[in-house]
Ligand code: BES
Ligand code: ZN
């Protein structure tokens with residue numbers, strides 16, 4: 001789908017459908033909307049969509065009256081969703097050319113960027129492996145404004161770059177584990193990097209052995225698929241300040257649980273256990289094009305967690321790259337094991353700030369449901385940066401506690417630490433485990449187990465991978481100021 005901006009009076013816009021925002025309190029009078037408001041058929045409430053054919057006074061064939069709710073509550077996050085819902089609605093009706101009208105104060109760079117994002121995110125369907133060729137796709141989406149702004153085109157371009165990166169992530173997450181093995185994750189990262197002029201290096205099993213990554217390798221040994229540690233580097237031409245951001249993403253291509261095997265019911269979803277890693281690959285694709293002023297390096301430890309004959313057992317003790325020993329109580333708590341070594345490696349590579357994203361625990365879903373990403377940290381300043389980025393991108397995150405007192409929950413009589421805590425506070429003990437490997441480096445951990453996958457479609461997003469938290473990561477890096 002082509003996305004662009006244009007300056008034109010509403011009545012002259014040529015498109016199969018024109019999306020117009022209608023607010024509750026404004027009671028739109030144009031395009032035949034007055035009758036609809038008067039009869040109570042529409043109210044303008046958020047995400048209400050009404051398609052009008054041959055509306056009076058415009059060149060476009062249809063107008064889609066798009067409910068925007070109350071104007072004082074409307075923001076760019078609402079516009080992103082509304083545009084997504086409108087494009088999905090029109091796409092399902094085989095409409096090919098769409099224009100969105102932004103009038104009044106809504107014609108700003110922030111809103112144009114969000115609208116373009118919404119259109120591309122809404123258009124995405126996880127139907128790659130459906131063979132029927134009755135797919136409906138929109139050809140063009142144009143944001144039309146009455147006035148021109150110096151940077152409107154650039155804002156649309158930024159929206160396209162970010163949404164394409166997020167959709168790239170969603171595509172990767174949706175790949176089944178027979179097609180996306182750790183080696184294929186590495187291949188996808190390599191290809192993305194070469195297309196976007198980034199450096200990419202893949203550490204293999206032998207290199208990881210030399211580095212002493214016993215925690216990561218312990219997880220990998222139950223699978224016939226060899227592991228990979230993918231490293232993608234972005235370096236600015238003129239770096240500003242001394243920060244070097246490290247993005248660490250859990251890349252478990254399938255999580256059976258290993259010997260502590262998961263129940264069969266719903267296990268097919270565990271192909272999304274590499275969503276954290278995929279968001280780092282997607283974020284790097286966007287950053288290569290948006291060029292932040294600090295270096296950013298992504299680290300994606302990728303393994304398959306299988307109960308093969310060589311698999312690690314409960315009770316095994318492994319030595320992580322940092323030198324700490326870990327008693328593996330439950331082989332299903334594998335994410336923290338691979339992240340432990342990746343965090344240590346990222347620190348050794350000179351990262352001054354670390355953000356990890358991982359589908360780490362079922363417990364975060366119990367705590368926060370499917371709405372908020374769980375955020376854990378050892379550094380309030382980095383937490384505030386990440387929360388600010390998330391807020392402006394409409395990705396909801398909630399700070400969780402990580403007091404040192406929780407260390408009492410992680411005690412092993414036989415090794416430095418066990419890989420699981422007790423019954424309570426499972427998302428916190430998982431984060432507490434990671435904290436031991438972030439050590440003194442400012443670090444934020446994002447538990448995306450509840451938010452990386454939508455069990456049901458939303459009006460503005462298809463069922464399946466959400467692409468969270470790609471936008472936040474991109475915003476964090478591009479907004480960085482020392
Ligand atoms: N990948 C899972 C976490 C998960 C659960 C992601 C549900 C998405 C949806 C992780 O590796 C895991 O199995 N965690 C265990 C930890 C437990 C053994 C302490 C869990 O949450 O049950
Ligand atoms: Zn697991």
Ligand code: ZN
Pocket residue numbers: 252255273332334335359360
């Ligand atoms: Zn897992």
